[in-house]
Amino acid sequence: MTVDRPRAPRRGTERRREEILRHVRDGSGDIAGLAARFGVSVSTVRRDLQHLAGDGHVHRTYGGAVAGGHVAERTLDEKESGHRAQKEAIARAAAERVADGDVVLIDAGTTTGRFARALRSRSRLTVITNSTLVLRHLADAPGIELIVLGGRVRRPNGAILGPEGEETLRRLTPDLAVLGADGLDARNGLSCPSLGQAHAKELMAERGREVLVLADATKLGAGPFPYHARPAGPWTLVTDASADPAIVREFTTGPIDVLTVPAQP
Incomplete structure (x- = not known):
């Protein structure tokens, strides 16, 4: 034959x-x-x-x-080079919400990557992630048990997506789910470069007992991509203090809390 x-x-x-x-x-x-x-x-x-x-x-x-898409998707290195002080301030403020012993789910992204790096010295944490960047920051952190969701690595943003990871997520109830976004609109939610990534973010938000979305001011009111993730329950937006107050107010009309933080000097 x-x-x-x-x-x-x-x-x-x-x-x-x-x-x-x-x-x-x-x-x-x-x-x-x-x-x-x-x-x-x-x-x-x-x-x-x-x-x-x-x-x-x-x-x-x-x-x-x-x-597809409204703009060309940037690489992680390109994203990392912009708004560093704001991203660092957002990441550190979010890290303060984590207690020893927590189970933390971390999404792909550069600000979420900084959040993960802020946890390196913490102890008795379990971190679950679909991010190659988070894996890079925490793979050798002695106080952190690291669980990597399965699937295919999506370039250029280093997100690991696929049914294997989704099946694992459905068996988890993390204390905190921390999401990134390429853009964020009060009505449509988190702008995503692919339908698979939008679905993954919604599932992450569904599984987390508490949900944080980390987005610097330049991402608020923006929708660079045609796919969106809409968290079904309450969530907290963590952004920097340079955000336009009028845009910030749009996020306070629903089940959304807003935390604004000053940029690191």
């Missing part, structure tokens, strides 16, 4: 997806046309588009796809 081999090696698949993305951005996102152009089956193109949609690069439509 013969066994069908994959049509192309992994690198070939990556190159094809890069080319498909280029054509979608140019307005040529029809599935049949892409299949003919690349000499692959319609089902293969559907899988490629689903992969690109999962990473937030495209939106699926009937019969094809269109370019």
Whole structure:
């Protein structure tokens, strides 16, 4: 019996997806046309588009796809270089909410990464995370038991996403869930670069007994991406004191507390 081999090696698949993305951005996102152009089956193109949609690069439509996102997603290094004092102040204020013995769930992001770093010297903590950045900060912290949620590493933000991690989350009730956001709107919630990430954030918020969202002032009122996570229960926004008071007031009309902190000198 013969066994069908994959049509192309992994690198070939990556190159094809890069080319498909280029054509979608140019307005040529029809599935049949892409299949003919690349000499692959319609089902293969559907899988490629689903992969690109999962990473937030495209939106699926009937019969094809269109370019996704409102802005280009930045890398962790690019995000880390901006608003450092504000992020540090937010992270340290959030860390003060953690008591020894707590179980803390930490989302991916640069401000949440700083929050994790602020916990390095703490003892008797259990930290659960889907973030490669948090893993980097806490992997060798002696007083912290670290649990990493399973799945596929999403680039460029280092979030680990997938059904394995979601299944683990459904078995946990952390004392505190700490979420990051690329943008935050009082009505729509947390702006996310992919549908999978929006779903993961909502599940994290659902499982946490207390929920903190860490977002510096530049993210308030912003929605750079088309997907959103809406925490179902009460939560606390931790932001910096430079936030526009009018925008901050929008977050105080519902089950949301707001904590503003001065930037570190």
